[in-house]
Amino acid sequence: MGVLPAVAGYNVCHISLVYGCHIVVILSGYLLAHPTHNEVHIMKKHALLFSAIATVALFSSAAFAAKSANVCQAKTYEMGLRYQQQSAEIAALQLQTYHFAQQRLAEILRHKKDHHKLAVVMDLDETILDNTALLVRDMQNCHDYTHWDTWSDWEVKGHPRLIPGAKAFIEYANRRGVNIFYVSDRYKKNKKYTMHTLKELGLPQVKDDHVLLYSTSKQQRREHIRKHYHIIMLMGDSLPDLSAIFKNKKGTHYNRELVEKNRKHFGRDWIVLPNAAYGAWTKAKLRAWHEQ
Numbered sequence: 001m002g003v004l005p006a007v008a009g010y011n012v013c014h015i016s017l018v019y020g021c022h023i024v025v026i027l028s029g030y031l032l033a034h035p036t037h038n039e040v041h042i043m044k045k046h047a048l049l050f051s052a053i054a055t056v057a058l059f060s061s062a063a064f065a066a067k068s069a070n071v072c073q074a075k076t077y078e079m080g081l082r083y084q085q086q087s088a089e090i091a092a093l094q095l096q097t098y099h100f101a102q103q104r105l106a107e108i109l110r111h112k113k114d115h116h117k118l119a120v121v122m123d124l125d126e127t128i129l130d131n132t133a134l135l136v137r138d139m140q141n142c143h144d145y146t147h148w149d150t151w152s153d154w155e156v157k158g159h160p161r162l163i164p165g166a167k168a169f170i171e172y173a174n175r176r177g178v179n180i181f182y183v184s185d186r187y188k189k190n191k192k193y194t195m196h197t198l199k200e201l202g203l204p205q206v207k208d209d210h211v212l213l214y215s216t217s218k219q220q221r222r223e224h225i226r227k228h229y230h231i232i233m234l235m236g237d238s239l240p241d242l243s244a245i246f247k248n249k250k251g252t253h254y255n256r257e258l259v260e261k262n263r264k265h266f267g268r269d270w271i272v273l274p275n276a277a278y279g280a281w282t283k284a285k286l287r288a289w290h291e292q
């Protein structure tokens with residue numbers, strides 16, 4: 001339901017309530033001025049009827065008001081989703097990031113003789129896969145997608161699109177003999193569907209031991225990879241895709257300080273993709289300019 005129909009519904013109920021009360025008042029006024037025995041009976045009967053109408057209208061009106069509050073909350077995601085899904089700028093940023101990552105990978109590989117123990121670790125959602133179609137559908141249904149209760153169904157039946165530049169980068173790493181690990185917190189129970197999605201999109205190295213979904217923490221999965229491979233690059237839209245130091249609940253201010261302390265990694269072995277649709281930052285307080 002959109003905001004306008006919700007407001008219209010609220011108004012209808014409000015009008016019903018006011019109209020019902022007016023009838024009760026007018027009728028009561030007339031009958032009180034001319035009180036015969038029969039009319040007193042009619043007055044009681046109609047007063048009860050209109051009280052009932054007014055009560056129903058009152059509750060309906062409250063229900064509409066509550067529902068429209070929910071509508072507004074889900075709609076607050078719209079601007080971020082519009083940027084993430086539709087802006088030309090996001091496509092340019094994604095291409096730019098992957099072009100840069102490829103240049104950086106080529107530079108790293110120039111100094112490595114043997115590539116078969118080298119690994120690139122990549123997150124999936126909003127790094128390789130664009131899932132915004134699900135998020136837009138949920139938002140349009142006034143459903144808060146950050147509850148993630150529609151996500152599993154999407155993993156099974158959805159058709160995410162590729163993030164611009166992702167496939168070309170992964171194919172390049174594959175051609176250069178680098179191992180690609182897809183490390184994601186998608187459901188392990190849906191692994192066959194996620195692997196099918198990746199294969200359908202034509203991505204290389206989609207093998208059981210190269211697709212590591214949610215079981216242990218991402219850090220533990222990275223440590224597992226490090227037992228046999230040297231990770232030369234990590235890519236993700238969320239900072240915990242890069243290091244466990246960002247897996248905390250200390251807020252954006254703390255994590256921005258961590259980013260500053262670890263600045264040497266960014267653009268070297270840590271590559272970040274933009275995601276305006278969701279993330280740990282969504283509840284952060286905004287800072288305003290207060291003119292003196």
Ligand SMILES: [Mg+2]
Nearest residue numbers: 123125126237
């Ligand atoms: Mg992601």
